[in-house]
Amino acid sequence: MTPPVRPGDDERQTMTTTDFFDTLETRSADARDAALFAALPGQVAHARAKAPHFARLLDGIDPAAVTDRAALARLPVTRKSDLTDLQGAAQPFGGLTATAASGLYRVFASPGPIYDPEGKGTDWWRIGRALWAAGFRKGDLLHNCFSYHFTPGGVMFETGAHALGCPVFPAGIGNTELQARAVADLKPAGYSGTPSFLKTILEKAREMGWNHASLTKACVSGEALLPPLRQALKDLGVEALQAYATADLGLIAYETAARDGLVVDEGVIVEIVRPGTGDPVPDGEVGEVLVTSFNPDYPLIRFATGDLSAVLAGGSPCGRTNMRLKGWMGRADQTTKVKGMFVHPRQVAEVAGRHPGILRARLVVEKDGESDAMTLHVETNGDGDGAAIAASIQAVCKLKGRVQFHPPGALPNDGKVIDDKR
Numbered sequence: 001m002t003p004p005v006r007p008g009d010d011e012r013q014t015m016t017t018t019d020f021f022d023t024l025e026t027r028s029a030d031a032r033d034a035a036l037f038a039a040l041p042g043q044v045a046h047a048r049a050k051a052p053h054f055a056r057l058l059d060g061i062d063p064a065a066v067t068d069r070a071a072l073a074r075l076p077v078t079r080k081s082d083l084t085d086l087q088g089a090a091q092p093f094g095g096l097t098a099t100a101a102s103g104l105y106r107v108f109a110s111p112g113p114i115y116d117p118e119g120k121g122t123d124w125w126r127i128g129r130a131l132w133a134a135g136f137r138k139g140d141l142l143h144n145c146f147s148y149h150f151t152p153g154g155v156m157f158e159t160g161a162h163a164l165g166c167p168v169f170p171a172g173i174g175n176t177e178l179q180a181r182a183v184a185d186l187k188p189a190g191y192s193g194t195p196s197f198l199k200t201i202l203e204k205a206r207e208m209g210w211n212h213a214s215l216t217k218a219c220v221s222g223e224a225l226l227p228p229l230r231q232a233l234k235d236l237g238v239e240a241l242q243a244y245a246t247a248d249l250g251l252i253a254y255e256t257a258a259r260d261g262l263v264v265d266e267g268v269i270v271e272i273v274r275p276g277t278g279d280p281v282p283d284g285e286v287g288e289v290l291v292t293s294f295n296p297d298y299p300l301i302r303f304a305t306g307d308l309s310a311v312l313a314g315g316s317p318c319g320r321t322n323m324r325l326k327g328w329m330g331r332a333d334q335t336t337k338v339k340g341m342f343v344h345p346r347q348v349a350e351v352a353g354r355h356p357g358i359l360r361a362r363l364v365v366e367k368d369g370e371s372d373a374m375t376l377h378v379e380t381n382g383d384g385d386g387a388a389i390a391a392s393i394q395a396v397c398k399l400k401g402r403v404q405f406h407p408p409g410a411l412p413n414d415g416k417v418i419d420d421k422r
Contacts, residue, residue, distance in 0.1 A: 019318070019319065020320070021132040021133065025129075025263075025266065025319075025320045025321070025322065026319060026320065027321065028321065029321060032266075032321070033068075036269055036294075037067050038067075039294060040066055040067065040072065040269070040292070041064050041065075041066050042063070043294050043301070044061065044063035044075075044301060045063035046299055047098060047299035048061070049098075050098030051095060051096055051097060051299060053090070053094055053095035054095075054096070054301060055095075056095075057076050057078065057301075058076070058301070061075065069269075069271070069280070072269065072271070072302070073271065073279070073280050075278075075301060075302050076302065077273075077277075077278040077290065077302045077303075077304050078301065078303050078304065079303075079304040079306070080114075080248065080303065080304060080305055081304075081306055081333055083096075083112065083114045084114055087114065087115055093117060096298065096300065097297060098296060098297060098298070099297040099298075101117075103119070103120070103297075104117045104118060104119055104120070104297070105118045105119060105124075106152070106155065108247060109150045109151070114247075114248075116152055116248055117297060118152060118155065119295070119296070119297030119298070122162075122163050123159050123162075123163035124159060124250070124295075125156045125159065125160065125250030126250045126267050127156050127159065127161075127163075127245065127250065128160040128161070128163035128164050129160075130160070130241075130243035130245070130251055130254035130255075130265075131157070131160050131161060131192070131219050132164060133219075133241060133255065134190070134217055134219035134241040134255075135217040135241075135257075136166055136219070137166075138165035139165060139167075140164075140166045140188075140190060141166065141167050141187070141189055141190075142158075142166050142168045142188060142189070142192055143179075143183060143191045143215065144157050144158055144168050144170055144172075144191075144192050144193065145173060145179065145192065145193030145197055145198070146172075146193050146221075146222070147172055147173050148172050149172070151247065152247045153221075153222065154170060156247075161192075169182060169186055171193075173193075173197070176200055176204050177204055177208070179201045180204040180205035180208060180212070181205075181208075181210060183201060183210070183212045183214070183215055184205060187214035187215075188215055189214060189215065189216065190215060190216065190218055190219070191215055191217075191218040191219075191220075191238070192219045193220065193222070194222040195218070195220040195223065195225045195229050195230070195240055198238065198240070199229065199232055199233055199236065202215070202233075202236040202237075202238070203236070206236070212236075212237070215237070216237060216238060216239065217238065217239050217240075218238050218240040218241070219240075219241055219242075220242055221243045221244065224327075224328060225242050241254070241256065241257070241259070242255040242262065243255070244262050244325070244328065248300060249268065249293050249300060249303060249305070250265075250267075250293070252265060252268060252289070252291055252305075253270070253324075253325050256318040256320060257318055260312075260316055260317055260318075260324070261312040261324035261325060261326055261327065262324060262325045262327055263316055263320045263322050263324055264322045264323045264325065266322065267293070267295075268293050269291070269292040270291055270323060270325070271289075271290040271291075271292075271302070272287040272288070272289060272309060272311055273287050273288050273290050273304075274287050274349060275287060275288045275308070275332040275333075275334065275345040275415060276332075276344060276345025276346035276347070276349045276417055277346060277349040278290065278302060279349070283310075284311060284312075284313060285310060285413055286308055286309070286310045286329055286413050286414055286415030287309075287310065287332075287415055288304055288306065288307065289305045289308070289309050289332075290302050290303065290304050290305070291303050291305060305332075306331055306332050306333050307328055307329075307330075308328070308329040308330040308331065308414075308415040309325045309326055309327060309328060310326045311323055311324065311325065311326075312324040312325065312326055329415060330415060333345070334418040334419075335418070336365055338374060338397075339371075339372050339399060341397070341398060343363065343365075343374075343397050343399070345417040345418055347396050348362075348363045348376070349361075349417070350396050351376065351389065351392045351393055351396050352378070354392045355378075355384060355389055357380045357381065357382065357384045358378045358379070358380060358384065359379040359380060359381065359408055360378070360379040360411050361376055361417070362376075362377045362411050362412075362416060362418075362419060363376050363401070363417065363418045363419070364376075364377060364419045364421060365418065365419070365422060366422060367422050372422065373402070374393070374397075374399060374402070375401060375403070375404055376389065376393055376401050376402070376404070377404050377411060378403065378404070378406065379406050379408050379410055379411055380405055380408075383405065384403075384405060386405070389403045390402065
Protein backbone atom coordinates (compact mmCIF):
# COMPACT_ATOMS: atom_id res chain seq x y z
CA MET A 1 0.00 0.00 0.00
CA THR A 2 2.66 2.49 1.05
CA PRO A 3 5.61 3.19 -1.28
CA PRO A 4 9.09 2.89 0.20
CA VAL A 5 9.78 6.48 1.22
CA ARG A 6 12.85 5.99 3.39
CA PRO A 7 15.60 3.36 3.12
CA GLY A 8 17.40 1.69 5.95
CA ASP A 9 20.67 2.98 7.35
CA ASP A 10 22.70 0.42 5.40
CA GLU A 11 21.39 1.66 2.04
CA ARG A 12 22.13 5.28 2.91
CA GLN A 13 25.66 4.46 4.11
CA THR A 14 26.56 2.58 0.94
CA MET A 15 25.76 5.51 -1.35
CA THR A 16 28.72 7.09 -3.10
CA THR A 17 27.73 10.61 -2.05
CA THR A 18 26.35 12.20 1.10
CA ASP A 19 24.47 14.80 -0.92
CA PHE A 20 21.25 12.77 -0.95
CA PHE A 21 19.07 11.43 1.82
CA ASP A 22 18.43 8.22 -0.15
CA THR A 23 18.39 6.79 -3.66
CA LEU A 24 14.73 7.75 -4.12
CA GLU A 25 15.75 11.36 -4.66
CA THR A 26 17.69 10.59 -7.84
CA ARG A 27 15.48 7.95 -9.49
CA SER A 28 13.99 8.66 -12.89
CA ALA A 29 10.60 10.30 -13.24
CA ASP A 30 9.25 7.08 -14.77
CA ALA A 31 10.50 4.98 -11.86
CA ARG A 32 9.04 7.42 -9.35
CA ASP A 33 5.61 7.51 -11.03
CA ALA A 34 5.61 3.73 -11.37
CA ALA A 35 6.24 3.30 -7.63
CA LEU A 36 3.78 5.96 -6.47
CA PHE A 37 0.95 4.94 -8.77
CA ALA A 38 1.47 1.25 -8.06
CA ALA A 39 0.92 2.07 -4.38
CA LEU A 40 -1.93 4.54 -4.88
CA PRO A 41 -4.80 2.06 -5.45
CA GLY A 42 -3.97 0.41 -2.13
CA GLN A 43 -3.96 3.76 -0.34
CA VAL A 44 -7.29 4.77 -1.88
CA ALA A 45 -8.79 1.43 -0.86
CA HIS A 46 -7.33 1.81 2.64
CA ALA A 47 -8.77 5.32 3.04
CA ARG A 48 -12.17 4.20 1.83
CA ALA A 49 -12.22 1.15 4.10
CA LYS A 50 -10.89 2.75 7.31
CA ALA A 51 -11.77 6.48 7.25
CA PRO A 52 -15.53 7.26 7.29
CA HIS A 53 -15.12 10.59 5.48
CA PHE A 54 -13.38 8.91 2.55
CA ALA A 55 -15.83 6.00 2.66
CA ARG A 56 -18.54 8.54 1.82
CA LEU A 57 -16.47 10.72 -0.52
CA LEU A 58 -15.06 7.82 -2.55
CA ASP A 59 -18.21 5.73 -2.62
CA GLY A 60 -18.53 4.18 -6.07
CA ILE A 61 -14.84 4.72 -6.89
CA ASP A 62 -12.87 1.65 -7.99
CA PRO A 63 -9.48 2.02 -6.25
CA ALA A 64 -7.85 -0.39 -8.70
CA ALA A 65 -8.52 2.09 -11.50
CA VAL A 66 -6.63 4.99 -9.84
CA THR A 67 -3.29 4.23 -11.43
CA ASP A 68 -2.17 7.51 -13.03
CA ARG A 69 -2.49 11.28 -12.70
CA ALA A 70 -5.51 11.48 -14.98
CA ALA A 71 -7.42 8.98 -12.84
CA LEU A 72 -6.33 10.71 -9.64
CA ALA A 73 -7.56 14.06 -11.01
CA ARG A 74 -11.07 12.63 -11.32
CA LEU A 75 -11.33 11.98 -7.57
CA PRO A 76 -13.10 14.53 -5.37
CA VAL A 77 -11.17 17.07 -3.31
CA THR A 78 -11.08 17.45 0.48
CA ARG A 79 -10.28 21.03 1.53
CA LYS A 80 -8.29 22.08 4.57
CA SER A 81 -10.66 25.03 4.91
CA ASP A 82 -13.47 22.53 5.61
CA LEU A 83 -11.68 20.65 8.41
CA THR A 84 -13.12 22.72 11.25
CA ASP A 85 -16.68 21.99 10.09
CA LEU A 86 -15.92 18.32 9.34
CA GLN A 87 -14.35 17.85 12.76
CA GLY A 88 -17.21 19.64 14.48
CA ALA A 89 -19.66 17.24 12.86
CA ALA A 90 -17.62 14.11 13.62
CA GLN A 91 -15.25 14.71 16.51
CA PRO A 92 -12.36 14.69 16.89
CA PHE A 93 -10.93 14.22 13.38
CA GLY A 94 -13.91 14.51 11.04
CA GLY A 95 -13.73 10.88 10.01
CA LEU A 96 -10.51 11.45 8.06
CA THR A 97 -8.24 9.23 10.16
CA ALA A 98 -7.82 5.52 9.51
CA THR A 99 -6.42 4.83 12.98
CA ALA A 100 -8.53 5.06 16.13
CA ALA A 101 -7.57 7.76 18.63
CA SER A 102 -6.40 5.03 21.02
CA GLY A 103 -3.81 3.98 18.44
CA LEU A 104 -2.26 7.43 18.00
CA TYR A 105 0.84 8.78 19.71
CA ARG A 106 -0.07 12.46 20.17
CA VAL A 107 -2.88 14.86 19.29
CA PHE A 108 -2.34 18.58 18.54
CA ALA A 109 -4.49 21.63 17.91
CA SER A 110 -3.95 24.25 15.21
CA PRO A 111 -5.89 27.50 14.84
CA GLY A 112 -9.50 26.94 13.79
CA PRO A 113 -9.43 24.84 15.88
CA ILE A 114 -8.20 21.96 13.78
CA TYR A 115 -7.11 18.82 15.64
CA ASP A 116 -4.10 17.07 14.17
CA PRO A 117 -3.21 13.41 14.86
CA GLU A 118 0.27 11.94 15.11
CA GLY A 119 0.62 8.21 14.59
CA LYS A 120 3.32 5.93 15.88
CA GLY A 121 6.57 5.36 14.02
CA THR A 122 9.87 7.00 13.13
CA ASP A 123 9.76 10.47 11.54
CA TRP A 124 5.98 10.31 11.06
CA TRP A 125 5.95 13.72 9.29
CA ARG A 126 9.03 12.85 7.11
CA ILE A 127 10.90 16.02 8.12
CA GLY A 128 14.24 14.19 8.21
CA ARG A 129 14.58 14.59 4.43
CA ALA A 130 14.37 18.39 4.67
CA LEU A 131 16.85 18.53 7.56
CA TRP A 132 19.27 16.35 5.59
CA ALA A 133 19.01 18.66 2.58
CA ALA A 134 19.76 21.60 4.91
CA GLY A 135 23.01 19.91 5.93
CA PHE A 136 22.14 18.17 9.19
CA ARG A 137 24.03 14.96 9.91
CA LYS A 138 24.21 12.44 12.74
CA GLY A 139 25.39 14.03 15.98
CA ASP A 140 24.53 17.63 15.05
CA LEU A 141 22.72 19.40 17.89
CA LEU A 142 19.53 21.07 16.64
CA HIS A 143 18.30 24.22 18.41
CA ASN A 144 14.57 23.75 17.77
CA CYS A 145 12.48 26.92 18.06
CA PHE A 146 9.18 25.63 16.71
CA SER A 147 6.40 25.60 19.29
CA TYR A 148 5.86 22.54 21.44
CA HIS A 149 2.60 23.96 22.80
CA PHE A 150 -0.71 22.93 21.18
CA THR A 151 0.71 22.87 17.61
CA PRO A 152 2.95 20.08 16.30
CA GLY A 153 5.82 22.11 14.80
CA GLY A 154 8.28 21.39 17.60
CA VAL A 155 7.60 17.66 17.58
CA MET A 156 7.63 17.52 13.77
CA PHE A 157 11.20 18.79 13.59
CA GLU A 158 12.35 16.97 16.71
CA THR A 159 11.25 13.57 15.40
CA GLY A 160 12.83 14.35 12.03
CA ALA A 161 16.10 15.22 13.76
CA HIS A 162 16.00 12.05 15.84
CA ALA A 163 15.58 10.02 12.65
CA LEU A 164 18.93 11.42 11.52
CA GLY A 165 20.57 10.72 14.87
CA CYS A 166 20.62 14.41 15.86
CA PRO A 167 20.11 15.45 19.48
CA VAL A 168 17.65 18.31 20.03
CA PHE A 169 17.47 21.29 22.35
CA PRO A 170 13.67 21.84 22.66
CA ALA A 171 13.83 25.63 22.88
CA GLY A 172 10.34 26.46 21.68
CA ILE A 173 9.37 30.09 21.14
CA GLY A 174 10.05 33.31 23.05
CA ASN A 175 12.70 34.07 25.72
CA THR A 176 15.13 35.66 23.27
CA GLU A 177 17.94 36.31 25.71
CA LEU A 178 17.79 32.78 27.13
CA GLN A 179 17.77 31.41 23.59
CA ALA A 180 20.88 33.41 22.69
CA ARG A 181 22.63 32.28 25.89
CA ALA A 182 21.82 28.64 25.10
CA VAL A 183 23.33 29.02 21.63
CA ALA A 184 26.53 30.35 23.18
CA ASP A 185 26.68 27.65 25.87
CA LEU A 186 25.46 24.56 24.00
CA LYS A 187 27.03 25.43 20.63
CA PRO A 188 24.35 23.85 18.42
CA ALA A 189 25.20 23.06 14.81
CA GLY A 190 21.94 24.39 13.49
CA TYR A 191 18.46 25.79 14.03
CA SER A 192 14.87 25.04 13.11
CA GLY A 193 12.06 27.56 13.47
CA THR A 194 10.95 30.71 11.71
CA PRO A 195 13.73 32.64 9.96
CA SER A 196 12.81 35.97 11.58
CA PHE A 197 13.17 34.52 15.09
CA LEU A 198 16.58 33.10 14.19
CA LYS A 199 17.69 36.57 13.16
CA THR A 200 16.39 37.96 16.47
CA ILE A 201 18.31 35.35 18.48
CA LEU A 202 21.57 35.89 16.62
CA GLU A 203 21.33 39.66 16.91
CA LYS A 204 20.71 39.32 20.65
CA ALA A 205 23.76 37.06 20.97
CA ARG A 206 25.86 39.61 19.11
CA GLU A 207 24.49 42.42 21.28
CA MET A 208 25.40 40.51 24.46
CA GLY A 209 28.85 39.56 23.18
CA TRP A 210 28.02 35.82 23.12
CA ASN A 211 29.58 33.54 20.51
CA HIS A 212 27.11 32.02 18.04
CA ALA A 213 29.67 30.82 15.50
CA SER A 214 28.75 27.14 15.93
CA LEU A 215 25.31 27.71 14.43
CA THR A 216 25.91 27.65 10.69
CA LYS A 217 22.83 26.00 9.16
CA ALA A 218 19.07 26.23 9.52
CA CYS A 219 15.94 24.54 8.26
CA VAL A 220 13.24 27.18 8.47
CA SER A 221 9.50 27.26 7.89
CA GLY A 222 6.32 29.00 9.00
CA GLU A 223 6.94 32.24 7.09
CA ALA A 224 8.46 33.44 3.84
CA LEU A 225 12.25 33.52 3.58
CA LEU A 226 12.58 36.64 1.43
CA PRO A 227 15.97 37.55 -0.09
CA PRO A 228 16.78 40.37 2.39
CA LEU A 229 16.17 38.06 5.36
CA ARG A 230 18.13 35.22 3.76
CA GLN A 231 21.06 37.59 3.19
CA ALA A 232 20.83 38.95 6.76
CA LEU A 233 21.10 35.41 8.12
CA LYS A 234 24.02 34.69 5.81
CA ASP A 235 25.76 37.83 7.09
CA LEU A 236 25.27 36.40 10.58
CA GLY A 237 26.96 33.17 9.50
CA VAL A 238 23.94 30.95 8.81
CA GLU A 239 22.90 29.27 5.57
CA ALA A 240 19.12 28.87 5.82
CA LEU A 241 17.01 26.53 3.66
CA GLN A 242 13.23 26.24 3.65
CA ALA A 243 10.85 23.38 4.37
CA TYR A 244 7.23 23.47 3.18
CA ALA A 245 5.23 21.32 5.60
CA THR A 246 1.82 21.30 7.24
CA ALA A 247 0.51 19.73 10.43
CA ASP A 248 -1.80 17.41 8.51
CA LEU A 249 0.41 16.34 5.61
CA GLY A 250 3.92 16.58 7.01
CA LEU A 251 6.65 17.46 4.53
CA ILE A 252 5.40 18.56 1.10
CA ALA A 253 8.56 20.04 -0.43
CA TYR A 254 11.95 21.31 0.67
CA GLU A 255 14.77 23.56 -0.45
CA THR A 256 18.18 22.18 -1.33
CA ALA A 257 21.62 23.74 -1.59
CA ALA A 258 20.78 24.71 -5.19
CA ARG A 259 18.30 27.29 -3.82
CA ASP A 260 16.25 26.87 -6.97
CA GLY A 261 12.68 26.08 -5.99
CA LEU A 262 11.39 23.46 -3.55
CA VAL A 263 11.80 19.76 -4.37
CA VAL A 264 8.67 17.70 -3.71
CA ASP A 265 8.98 15.04 -1.00
CA GLU A 266 9.19 11.42 -2.12
CA GLY A 267 6.23 10.29 0.02
CA VAL A 268 3.47 12.41 -1.54
CA ILE A 269 1.86 13.17 -4.90
CA VAL A 270 1.45 16.89 -5.60
CA GLU A 271 -0.96 18.44 -8.10
CA ILE A 272 -1.42 22.12 -8.96
CA VAL A 273 -5.09 22.87 -9.68
CA ARG A 274 -7.23 25.84 -10.54
CA PRO A 275 -8.43 27.40 -7.26
CA GLY A 276 -11.95 26.37 -6.34
CA THR A 277 -11.75 23.20 -8.45
CA GLY A 278 -9.85 19.95 -8.66
CA ASP A 279 -8.77 20.59 -12.26
CA PRO A 280 -5.00 20.44 -12.86
CA VAL A 281 -3.43 23.46 -14.57
CA PRO A 282 -0.55 23.31 -17.07
CA ASP A 283 2.96 23.26 -15.61
CA GLY A 284 4.10 26.78 -14.87
CA GLU A 285 0.62 28.17 -14.22
CA VAL A 286 -0.06 29.29 -10.67
CA GLY A 287 -2.72 27.29 -8.87
CA GLU A 288 -3.64 25.63 -5.58
CA VAL A 289 -1.42 22.92 -4.10
CA LEU A 290 -3.25 19.58 -3.78
CA VAL A 291 -1.48 16.73 -1.99
CA THR A 292 -2.16 13.01 -1.77
CA SER A 293 -0.37 11.41 1.18
CA PHE A 294 0.61 7.79 1.71
CA ASN A 295 0.34 8.11 5.48
CA PRO A 296 -1.58 5.02 6.71
CA ASP A 297 -2.92 6.80 9.83
CA TYR A 298 -4.11 9.97 8.09
CA PRO A 299 -4.67 8.96 4.44
CA LEU A 300 -5.41 12.34 2.89
CA ILE A 301 -6.48 11.92 -0.74
CA ARG A 302 -6.41 15.06 -2.93
CA PHE A 303 -6.12 17.36 0.08
CA ALA A 304 -6.39 21.04 -0.89
CA THR A 305 -3.90 23.01 1.20
CA GLY A 306 -5.21 26.48 0.33
CA ASP A 307 -1.70 27.50 -0.75
CA LEU A 308 -0.77 28.79 -4.20
CA SER A 309 2.32 27.66 -6.10
CA ALA A 310 3.46 26.57 -9.55
CA VAL A 311 5.63 23.84 -11.04
CA LEU A 312 9.14 24.83 -12.09
CA ALA A 313 10.33 23.39 -15.39
CA GLY A 314 13.29 21.03 -15.49
CA GLY A 315 15.27 19.34 -12.77
CA SER A 316 17.06 20.80 -9.79
CA PRO A 317 20.75 21.65 -10.26
CA CYS A 318 21.40 19.72 -7.04
CA GLY A 319 20.71 16.44 -8.85
CA ARG A 320 17.38 15.58 -7.21
CA THR A 321 14.89 14.60 -9.88
CA ASN A 322 11.45 15.12 -8.36
CA MET A 323 9.03 17.88 -9.35
CA ARG A 324 9.92 21.35 -8.06
CA LEU A 325 7.59 24.05 -6.78
CA LYS A 326 8.28 27.77 -7.00
CA GLY A 327 7.47 28.13 -3.32
CA TRP A 328 4.58 29.72 -1.46
CA MET A 329 2.83 32.25 -3.71
CA GLY A 330 -0.22 33.26 -1.69
CA ARG A 331 -3.55 31.82 -0.59
CA ALA A 332 -6.05 30.11 -2.86
CA ASP A 333 -9.15 30.93 -0.82
CA GLN A 334 -10.16 34.22 -2.44
CA THR A 335 -13.78 34.23 -1.28
CA THR A 336 -15.19 37.73 -1.11
CA LYS A 337 -18.53 39.37 -0.34
CA VAL A 338 -20.35 41.40 -3.01
CA LYS A 339 -23.54 43.27 -2.18
CA GLY A 340 -23.87 41.18 0.97
CA MET A 341 -23.42 37.82 -0.79
CA PHE A 342 -20.36 35.58 -0.75
CA VAL A 343 -18.72 34.80 -4.08
CA HIS A 344 -16.38 31.78 -4.16
CA PRO A 345 -13.65 30.71 -6.61
CA ARG A 346 -15.60 27.51 -7.30
CA GLN A 347 -18.49 29.63 -8.62
CA VAL A 348 -16.16 31.38 -11.08
CA ALA A 349 -14.97 27.95 -12.17
CA GLU A 350 -18.57 26.80 -12.62
CA VAL A 351 -19.37 29.80 -14.81
CA ALA A 352 -16.30 29.15 -16.95
CA GLY A 353 -17.15 25.46 -17.18
CA ARG A 354 -20.52 26.25 -18.73
CA HIS A 355 -18.81 27.87 -21.74
CA PRO A 356 -16.22 25.64 -23.47
CA GLY A 357 -14.67 28.62 -25.29
CA ILE A 358 -13.37 30.11 -22.03
CA LEU A 359 -9.72 29.20 -21.44
CA ARG A 360 -9.23 31.11 -18.19
CA ALA A 361 -11.43 33.40 -16.10
CA ARG A 362 -10.80 36.04 -13.45
CA LEU A 363 -13.54 37.90 -11.59
CA VAL A 364 -12.60 41.48 -10.71
CA VAL A 365 -14.65 43.23 -8.02
CA GLU A 366 -14.47 47.03 -7.89
CA LYS A 367 -16.41 50.02 -6.63
CA ASP A 368 -18.68 51.75 -9.15
CA GLY A 369 -19.61 54.88 -7.27
CA GLU A 370 -21.16 53.64 -4.04
CA SER A 371 -21.99 50.18 -5.41
CA ASP A 372 -20.02 46.98 -5.90
CA ALA A 373 -19.42 45.95 -9.51
CA MET A 374 -18.23 42.61 -10.90
CA THR A 375 -16.50 42.05 -14.22
CA LEU A 376 -15.58 38.57 -15.41
CA HIS A 377 -12.41 38.80 -17.50
CA VAL A 378 -12.14 35.77 -19.78
CA GLU A 379 -9.50 34.48 -22.16
CA THR A 380 -10.87 32.95 -25.37
CA ASN A 381 -9.53 31.90 -28.75
CA GLY A 382 -12.24 33.92 -30.45
CA ASP A 383 -15.34 35.93 -29.75
CA GLY A 384 -17.63 34.54 -27.06
CA ASP A 385 -21.24 35.13 -26.25
CA GLY A 386 -21.06 37.85 -23.60
CA ALA A 387 -24.77 37.80 -22.93
CA ALA A 388 -24.76 34.04 -22.31
CA ILE A 389 -21.77 34.31 -19.97
CA ALA A 390 -23.43 37.19 -18.09
CA ALA A 391 -26.53 35.04 -17.70
CA SER A 392 -24.39 32.29 -16.21
CA ILE A 393 -22.87 34.75 -13.73
CA GLN A 394 -26.39 35.74 -12.66
CA ALA A 395 -27.50 32.11 -12.37
CA VAL A 396 -24.49 30.85 -10.42
CA CYS A 397 -23.58 33.86 -8.26
CA LYS A 398 -27.08 35.39 -7.95
CA LEU A 399 -25.45 38.71 -8.87
CA LYS A 400 -25.09 40.66 -12.09
CA GLY A 401 -21.70 40.93 -13.73
CA ARG A 402 -20.15 42.36 -16.85
CA VAL A 403 -17.96 40.33 -19.22
CA GLN A 404 -14.70 41.43 -20.83
CA PHE A 405 -12.84 39.33 -23.39
CA HIS A 406 -9.06 38.90 -23.73
CA PRO A 407 -6.76 36.88 -25.98
CA PRO A 408 -5.02 33.76 -24.60
CA GLY A 409 -2.25 34.58 -22.15
CA ALA A 410 -3.46 38.08 -21.38
CA LEU A 411 -4.53 37.48 -17.78
CA PRO A 412 -1.82 37.54 -15.07
CA ASN A 413 -0.31 34.19 -14.05
CA ASP A 414 -0.71 34.73 -10.31
CA GLY A 415 -3.34 32.18 -9.35
CA LYS A 416 -6.03 34.77 -8.68
CA VAL A 417 -9.53 33.71 -9.62
CA ILE A 418 -11.18 36.56 -7.70
CA ASP A 419 -9.41 39.91 -7.54
CA ASP A 420 -11.11 42.22 -5.04
CA LYS A 421 -9.86 45.75 -5.81
CA ARG A 422 -12.24 47.67 -3.53
